[in-house]
Amino acid sequence: MMRRKNASRPARSEEALRLAQVTKVYGSAENAVTALDGVSLTLPAGSFTAVMGPSGSGKSTLLQCAAGLDRPDSGQVVVDGEEMTGGSEAALTKFRRRRIGFIFQQYNLLPTLTVAQNTVLPLKLAGRRIDKARAREILTQVGLG
Ligand SMILES: Nc1ncnc2c1ncn2[C@@H]1O[C@H](COP(=O)(O)OP(=O)(O)OP(=O)(O)O)[C@@H](O)[C@H]1O
Ligand SMILES: [Mg+2]
Known part of the structure; x- marks a missing residue:
């Protein structure tokens, strides 16, 4: 289960992301590759960070663990005050x-949907009200109006 630090959660955590001793190993035995070896970092809310490093240094693995797309083998991932490690797959999906928000290098958009439909899909799946005018406004802001 996703754990909250306080039952009545503050509006926003001052930390957007915290990784504590995160380790991820692909494969096993002689084929084992340690992609993340005890990575710890904290990113404050409202900040912008670029992750840089040589090919194979673990950038994608780091982002996938930080976004809950993959699970670390050990360590803790806390997003906006909520711990993501240890939850069920369903809880992680909802979180x-x-x-x-995650923009993949290969986009992973649904080709049968329009740009607007792709944009509001997460809201739709979550059963939330869709403000079409707001979606259009945001798309216009990024040159996709
Ligand atoms: N699914 C996987 N199975 C086995 N090894 C993997 C897997 N994914 C990544 N690796 C290995 O883990 C290490 C880190 O890979 P990762 O993709 O995170 O690096 P990267 O910094 O994103 O590289 P690039 O700049 O090429 O995208 C590499 O040695 C890679 O070969
Ligand atoms: Mg990569």
């Missing part, structure tokens, strides 16, 4: 839908 991602509510709290995380």
Whole structure:
């Protein structure tokens, strides 16, 4: 289960993201590759961070663990005050839908939907009200109006 620090959660955590001793190993035995080896970091809310490093240094693995798309083998991932590690797959899915935006290098958009439909899909899946005018406004802001 996703744990909240306080039952009555503050509006926003001052930390957007915290990783504590996060480790991820692909494969096993002689094929084992340690992609993340005890990574700890804290990113304050409202900040912008670029992750840089050589090919194979673990950037994608880091982002996938930080966004709850993959699970670390050990360590803790806390997004906006909520711990993501240890929850069920369903709880993680709901958390991602509510709290995380992820733009993939290969986009992963649904080709049968329009740009607007792709944009509001997470809201639709979450059963939330869709403000079409607001969606259009945001798309216009990024040159996709
Ligand atoms: N699914 C996987 N199975 C086995 N090894 C993997 C897997 N994904 C990544 N790795 C290995 O883990 C290490 C880190 O890979 P990762 O993709 O996180 O690096 P990266 O920094 O994103 O690289 P790039 O700049 O090429 O995208 C690499 O040695 C890679 O070969
Ligand atoms: Mg990568």
